[in-house]
Amino acid sequence: MDWLQVVVLSLVQGITEFLPISSSAHLILVPELTSWPDQGLAFDVSLHVGTLLAVVVYFRRExxxxxxxxxxxxxxxxxDQDARLAWWVIVATIPVGLAALIFHDAIExxxxxxxxxxxxxxxxxxxxSYADWRGRGSRNEYQLTLKDAVLIGLAQALALIPGTSRSGITMTAALLLGMNREGAARFSFLMSIPVIVLAGGLETITLLTEPRPVDWVAMLGGTxxxxxxxxxxxxxxxxFIKRIGMQPFAVYRVVFGVWLLWFFW
Structure with missing residues (x-):
């Protein structure tokens, strides 16, 4: 891998992983728009490690x-509120874990x-866009209930559908349940931790069963x-969302989706 490929893939993964715009939609364009060879599973694992470290460091106190x-x-x-929030993150992870086990091959x-x-x-x-426009919620992540966690977790399972965006669908569900924008985003980010661990773990297991030469320098740079x-x-x-909200991301998604239709057809 050359360093331009390392930089582009790392930035695409790092930025789109947490924005509500679908990382899969952006990553699929990289090989379509370039002549780069496949980066390999080892590099994908290193990118997951980087995004995991980012969210853990950012929310380290919480x-x-x-x-x-x-x-x-x-x-x-x-x-107390911290223990409940930890339980709600665990509960919200269960649906996507089960859905991945049951439907992963069919989706692929x-x-x-x-x-x-x-x-x-x-x-x-x-x-x-509708959830953000409609939302007048005032609750933050510490005011969630078990029912909220289950419903947001079920919404997260929809992220297995390409183009949905894990962060986008969980924030949407949280807004519809009466959370404020910051609370919806923070809970979505906390929910990403076990999901990234699970996804990275599955990739690591696959990597161990199919040993290939590893470019450790590129992996470190990607991380x-x-x-x-x-x-x-x-x-x-x-x-940003505290001042402006989700509408720019919603508009970007629609425009990007229309462009993809034009690009591939």
Whole structure:
């Protein structure tokens, strides 16, 4: 891999992983628009590691409190808002984990097409726009209920459909349930941690069963670049939506989806 490919893929992964615009839709364009060879599974794992480190570092204080209070609750010491938030993240991860186990192969065979990708961008972009326009919620992530966590988790399972965007669909569901924009985004980011761990773990298992030469320098560069770009993306996205909201991302999704239809047909 040359360094231009490393930089482009790392930035695309780091930025689009957490924005509600579908990372899969952007990553599919890289080989279409360039003559680069496939980057390989090892490099994909390194990009997942970078984005995971970014969200863990950004929310390190919250995660430490959540883990500490969750362990207390497991030992029967009662629950507070941090322990409940940790439980809600776990609960919200279950649907997508089950859906991935059941439907992953079918989705890989049947839904990996530019048409599905474009329609996912457009349809769920319109839904995101409606949720943001309609939303007058004031609740933050600490005010979620078990029902909220289950419903947002079910919405997250839809992200297996290409073009949906994991962050986009979870923020949409949270807004429709009465959360404010920052709370919806923060809970979506916290939910990404177990999902990235699961996805990266599956890729790692596949990588171990199919050993190939590994470009460790490129992997390290990819981890660092994707991590830095993801960290900055989280920081500026939270500040951006507080002032402007989700509408620019919804419009971008629809325009991008229409362009994909034109590009592939």
């Amino acid at each position: 995660l430490w409190r959540m883990l500490d209070r969750w362990l207390v609750s497991v030992r029967g010491g009662g629950t 065979v049947s839904l990996r097409s530019p048409l599905v990708l474009a329609l996912g961008l457009i349809v769920f972009g319109v839904v995101l 660092i670049l994707s991590g830095i770009s993801a960290f900055l993306c989280i920081h500026y996205f939270l500040a």
